[in-house]
Amino acid sequence: MADLPSTLAQMKGRWMIGGSAAEAAPAPWKMAVAGDDAPDLAMLTIAAQAMQVALRPTPGSHPDLLPSLPHLALPVLPDAHRAAFRRVIDGTRMHEGFRDALLQFIAGRGYVVHPLDHMPRDSGKVPEVYAPWLDWKKSNTASPETTLTDDNWAHWRPADRAVALARIRRSDPSAARRLLETNASDLPAEARFRAVQVLAEGLSPDDADYLDTLTKDRSSKIQVFATQLLSRLGAPIESAEATAELSDFFATGKQGLLKRRVTVTPTKIKTDAQRRRRHVLMGQVSLTSLSQALGLRAEDLVVAWGGSDPALTQDFVEMVALTGNDAACGLLAKRCDRSDMLSPTRLAPLAARLAATDRKTLLPTILKAAETSLTGVQAWAQGMLGTLPAKVLTGTDAFKDLQTRAAPSKDGTAKPADPILDAGLFTLGLLLDRDGAEAVRTTFVRAGMSPADPALTLLALNAALTPSGDRP
C-alpha cells in the first residue's frame, strides 16, 4: 500500500457521492472483508482505523512560535493570594479603572499579577512594570535590557520606550528631551504621541522651543498636546478673537465689604447654541489667556471662579488641568468641598497634575469632601494605594455611611445588594495599609457583614499581602 492518503481519498470520494468504495480499496483490505455479510461496513471500519492510526495531520507550514512572554521586574503574586485576586478582579468587570487601580495597589506591594489570572490592557494607566507585556502583546517582541540611547532607540518597543523615557525625564529632563528631538520624528503617530507625553512631567521653559516644533507636528493629537504644554508655560495658544468671545461669557465683580474679593461668574445664557459655543471655546482657550482677558492672573481666576453650572465647572476644571500651571492646579484642588460643583470626583482630572506630596497634603480635604462615596478619592491617592492608615479614613462621613449600609436590617430581612457599599469597601481595600485593612475588615464584620462576604475580599487580600521585599 504505497500511498494510503490517495487510496483513502478515492474511497472517501466514493462514499461522499454514495455507493461502495470496495473498488478503490487496496487488495489486502478487499481480502479482509471477503465473505463478510456487510463488506461495505467492514471496509468503513478498516478505513476509519487506518485514518486514526496510520495518518496524522501535518501543518501547511511550520507553526509560528512566538518569543517567550517576558518575566517582569517584580515577582508574581504568591500562589496563596492568587485565588483572592481572581475573585476581586472578577468583581471589577464593570469598570476598567478599578482594574488599573487594583494593579497599581498590587505593584505598590511589590508584585505583578499572574498572566493567567489577568493580562492587563493598555489603558494608559497600567503600572509601568507591565510595559514588557503590553509590548509583547502588540508585537510579540521584547525590548533590549539596556539604557535607552540614540543608538538603540529603534530597538525598543513603544510601551517599554515610554517607560524608559519617563525614567530619564525624572532624573534628567533635558536628556529625555534631547532623545525625543533626535529620534521621535521617525516614529509612527501613535508611538510618537506616547513618547512625547513624557514632556508633561518636569515641564520647564527649556522645553518651549521643542514644544514649538511639535505644534507643527503632522499629528493633530500631538499639536494639541504641545499647545497645552506651552500654555502651561504661559504662552497664548489660541486666537485673540476666541479668547475675547469666551471672556464675554463671564462677568467679573467684587464681593465683601472689607476685603472686596474678586468674583467671576458666567453671564446668563439665552440659547442652547450659546451654551454649545461656550463649551467649544472652553476647550480651545487656555487658562492664561482667559484670565488675561478678564484682567486677572491665572491663580486669581481659579480662586474667583464661581457659578452653579456643573457642566461649565467641569469644562473649567479640564481647562485648568490641561493648560493651567502647577500653582493653578493646586489652588483649584484646594477648593474641593462637598458641593456638587467641586467634589473630589469632579476635580479628579487635576489629581494627575499634582505631585504625590501635594496630593498627600490635600488628602484630608478630599476625604472630608467625599461625603457619601470614596470612589472619587482613588484618583487622589495614586502612588499612595495600600499605604493609608485606618485613622485617616475611619473618621470620614463616607466611612460612617458605609458602616450604616453594612448593618443588618432592623426587621431581620435580607438586604438587597448594595453597589455603593461594595464599591466603598473595594476602595477602602485599595487605599488602606495592611493593619488598616484588617482593622476595617473586622469593623465591618462586627457591623453585621459575613466575614466571607465577597465585598470584603480585597480588604482580606490587602491585610494578608506582605510586601514582596519583606518576604523571607
Next chain:
Amino acid sequence: MSLTAEKITALAPDQASLKAANKLTSASKWPVLAKGETLVWGECQGSGANPYRTVFDREDHGYKCTCPSRKFPCKHALALMWMYVEDPGPFADGAVPDWVTDWLSRRRPSQGDAAPQTTAGKSLAAARRADPETPPDPEAEARKEAAAAKRAAATQASLDGAIGDVDAWMQDQLRTGFGTFLAEAPERCRTIAARLVDGKAQALASRLDELPATLLTLKGEARLDALIQELGQIVLIGRAWRSNPTDPELHRLVATAETRESVLQNPEAPRHRAVWDVVGEQVSTRRDGLVSQATWLMTVGDSAPRFAQLLDFFPASLGKQSSPFIVGEQFEAEVAYYPARVPIRAILAERKSTDRRQGWPTPDAPPLTAYISALEQAPWLSSVPVLLPKGRLGPSGDTLWWVAQDGDLCLPVSNDPPDHVAGMTLDAAVGLWSGREMTLLSAQTGWGRVTFDG
C-alpha cells in the same frame, strides 16, 4: 444565629431527607470535614464518580452541595449540619478552599433563612430510628431472580435488534452518500438515536445523537474524516458486542454503565492506588438534556503516568454545578476502574489528602505510543489521554498546533487558549488525542499550571 438540631429539622424539605441524611452522618463517609470562621465544609462520596462537596454557613445557614439533588437542602447538606451540631470535634480548622470561596462569590445572602421553615411532620429522632427488618422470603427472592433473568434476556434481544437497526441505517448512509448525510446529519442522527433508545442501546444512541454537533465544529475535509472515524467505530462496537454480548466494556459502550456499587464489588475491576493530580475537567451539555462532567486524573511521581476519568451525568435543568475538584489538586486515592481492555473510566474507591506535592512523571516514550498501543487493544476508543513532553503552541494557517521542542512532532490543537499562552513553554502537557486533533487539558509551564478549556 447559631445552628441547632431544631433549625436543621426546620430546614429539611421533608422527613425522607432527614432519614437519608441520617445514613450519611458517619465520619467514615466524609473523607474531608473542616471548618473556618463561619463556614463548615466537607466532601462526601455519593453515588457519582466524583465526590460531592458540601458547605454551609453557621451564621445564616446558607448551604451548597455539588450533588444533583432537587431537594434543598439535600441530604448531604443536612448530614453535614447534623454532624457538626452533634460533635464539631472531627471538623479540622482549615483555610477556606477555592471551591468554597467560589460559592461565596456567587451566593445570595441568607439563602438558608429564605427556605420555608417548619418542623411539622419532621423529626431527627424519628430519622435516626432504624427501619424494622423484614425476614427474608425465599419465594419472593426466587421470583425476583426469575424476573431479573427474564428482563436480561429481553434486554439482550432488544439490544440485538438495535444493533441490527444501526447496521441497516449505516448501510443506508453509505448508499445515499455522506455528502447528503452531512447536509442532513441532525435529522438523520436524531431518528436513529430515538430508535436505539427504544432498543435500550442508550450509549450508542447518545454517541450518534452527539455526532452532528461534533461535525459542526469541524471544517472541510476534517468533517468527513471525523464522520468516517465515528461511524467506523460504531460499526466496530456493534460487531464486537455481537461476538461477546456479556463483555462488560462492550455492554457499557452499547447500553449503560454499571453502577458504582457493582464496580466496587467486582473483583475483576482493576484498582490502582497512587497520588493523583487533577489534570483537567470537561463539562458539556448533551442533546439529551444531560450534562456530562468528566474529571481527568493522572498519577504523579517517578513511574509512568496512568490516567483515570471520573465521569458523572446530571440533568442540565439543575443549572451550573460546581467543579468537584480544582485542577492542580493532588490527593492519594485508590481508584477502581470500570473493567475494560484499556481501563480509563473509574471511580474513587478511597481517598485521602496528601501533604507533599509531587511532580508530573517524565514521558519515557514518544507521545503517541500510548495512543497506538491503546487502539491496538480497544480500537473503538475515540480519544486517549497522553502526556506530552516539552513543547510550544503556535499557529499555522487558522489552526493552533502543539510543537514538540525537538520539532519532530506537530499536533493540531482543538482548544482556543488566550494568546499569551503561546508565549509560554509547555514543560509538559496532558491532552486527549483523537487521531485527528489534541484537546489539551492542562500543562506545566514556568508560570505555573495552565488549564485549557475543553
